[in-house]
Each structure stands twice: as C-alpha cells, then as structure tokens.
Amino acid sequence: MKKRGGAIAVAVVLMSHHMAASDRPAHEIQILAARFAFDPPTIQVTAGEPVRLVIRSKDTVHGFSIPKLKIDVRIAKGGDPVVLEFVAPLPGRFEIACSEFCGSGHGQMKAALISVAPVTTNR
Numbered sequence: 001m002k003k004r005g006g007a008i009a010v011a012v013v014l015m016s017h018h019m020a021a022s023d024r025p026a027h028e029i030q031i032l033a034a035r036f037a038f039d040p041p042t043i044q045v046t047a048g049e050p051v052r053l054v055i056r057s058k059d060t061v062h063g064f065s066i067p068k069l070k071i072d073v074r075i076a077k078g079g080d081p082v083v084l085e086f087v088a089p090l091p092g093r094f095e096i097a098c099s100e101f102c103g104s105g106h107g108q109m110k111a112a113l114i115s116v117a118p119v120t121t122n123r
Helices: 002-023
Strands: 027-034 037-039 042-046 050-057 062-066 071-075 082-087 092-097 110-116
Touching (some): 050 071
Antiparallel strands (some): 050 082, 062 092
16 A cells, blocks of 8 residues: 555656646747757756757758757758757756758757756745
C-alpha cells in the first residue's frame, strides 16, 4: 500500500510541475536561419519555462537540430515559420547545428541554447 501512495505522490508532483509550466506564457524567440548562421547565435532560456522558437529561413532550406534535446526540424525556404514548443531543460549548454546541407559554409552553421537556473527570491 505504501508503494502505491508513493507512486501517486510522484505522479502528482510531476503533473503539477507540467501544469505550472503550461500555465505560464511561453518565452517566444524569433530565429532567422541564413547562409551560414542562425540569428541570434545564442538563445538563453530559464530552466523549466515554456519556450516557443519561431524559426524562418532567409534564403534556402536549412535544418535546426539540438541533438541533446532530440530536436531536429527542416526549415523550408520562403520564410514560412516552423514553430517548436518545449519546456526549457535543466541548466546547461546545448549545441545547435544546421542539419540540412546548405552550401560550402554548412559545417560552420552553429548556435547554442543556454538554459540558466531560475532566479530565486527570499521571502
């Protein structure tokens, strides 16, 4: 009986954390992919916050890949946005790369997602 109660308590904590993140407005960041860079090159988020990335291509087909977060999307040419929504991961640095060959500078098309710890206040 105690095991079942513990599992329920863990589930409630996880559900309340998920609900709390989804109740907050998403931190929206506009990203432009163009040969051979992402703008902005560094994206900062706060761990646990909902994030919405709106990514557009300025010129040709690009990819937007964050391997550690299992994110990999294709950004079509023409400016139509691709929207990614997720909860910011635990604090750390997450490398971003173009995952669609886009020309001679493709290998240098990189950026970073930096997740920082939430600011705590003493009450």
